[in-house]
Amino acid sequence: MQQVDKHRVAAAFSRAATSYDRHNALQRRSGEALLTYLPAWAHTGLDLGCGSGWFAPMLKQRAQHLLALDLSPAMLQQAATRADIIPLCADMDAPPLTEHSLDFIFANLCMQWSNDTAAWLTNWSARLRPGGVMVFSTLLDGSLAELAESWQALDDHAHINRFITAPLLHEHLAATGRQWQLHTATEQLFYPELKGLLLDLKGIGANQINGRRRTGLLGRNAWQRLNLIYPKNQQGHCVATYRLAYGVIYG
Numbered sequence: 001m002q003q004v005d006k007h008r009v010a011a012a013f014s015r016a017a018t019s020y021d022r023h024n025a026l027q028r029r030s031g032e033a034l035l036t037y038l039p040a041w042a043h044t045g046l047d048l049g050c051g052s053g054w055f056a057p058m059l060k061q062r063a064q065h066l067l068a069l070d071l072s073p074a075m076l077q078q079a080a081t082r083a084d085i086i087p088l089c090a091d092m093d094a095p096p097l098t099e100h101s102l103d104f105i106f107a108n109l110c111m112q113w114s115n116d117t118a119a120w121l122t123n124w125s126a127r128l129r130p131g132g133v134m135v136f137s138t139l140l141d142g143s144l145a146e147l148a149e150s151w152q153a154l155d156d157h158a159h160i161n162r163f164i165t166a167p168l169l170h171e172h173l174a175a176t177g178r179q180w181q182l183h184t185a186t187e188q189l190f191y192p193e194l195k196g197l198l199l200d201l202k203g204i205g206a207n208q209i210n211g212r213r214r215t216g217l218l219g220r221n222a223w224q225r226l227n228l229i230y231p232k233n234q235q236g237h238c239v240a241t242y243r244l245a246y247g248v249i250y251g
Helices: 006-015 025-035 056-060 073-080 117-125 145-152 166-175 194-203 220-229
Strands: 042-048 063-070 086-089 102-108 128-139 180-191 238-250
Touching: 006 073, 025 102, 025 128, 025 180, 025 238, 042 056, 056 063, 063 073, 063 102, 073 086, 102 117, 117 128, 117 166, 145 220, 145 238, 166 180, 166 238, 180 194, 194 238
Parallel strands: 042 063, 042 102, 063 086, 102 128
Antiparallel strands: 128 238, 180 238
16 A cells, blocks of 8 residues: 655645645635535534645634644644634544544545545544534545646656545445445646646645655656647646545534
8 A cells, every 4th residue: 555654745735835825726626615514503623634724714613613633833833824723733644632522524635645544534533523524525546637647658657646546435434334425526727837737736735746756857858748748628728637526424
């Protein structure tokens, strides 16, 4: 199983903390979709993998106490400027909260950074109080296919993180022993230049590659070839396709 290097992830997101909100278009779309599944009011909620806290003000409106957990101290500092949160700097693969302590969990595009998706779903859903709800979004296999296929034409190094398949995600949800629902969607972002897509990935810290990776800078010749290879739409824009899963688990 491909392991996530948490130190590298934390460093990447810390570097991206101040630029994150200029590049988080996908996170905004997926997070807005998740908000529709949350209760209007709760005692205690958690923004899991909160990042820069973009959704913290909206979540705080729904909770008397809002906890925010992230691996990056710099991201938590950003989040604390946005809303009255209780910051928790921790690894989401080692939940620091007791079972049955939360009324809702909001986990927007963070599950893909877990080293054990099955345990992540089971452990965090166990933190729900009876009647509570956990909502999450994650990337599915096939996301950024255009970029992955373009890179493959240049070398055999990994440039895109691997993402879970929908059937395996269904298995992990069933293993929680709880009631749940899941649906999938496709989102596309369009860029006049390929550089814009790569800057977005770097700007949100999502250029972190786990496993075998290329080292060193991309040469001019390879960069020109990548630009030529990358598929464009009729307007000449580079298309980035994301396959998303939206899940709800009930306490």
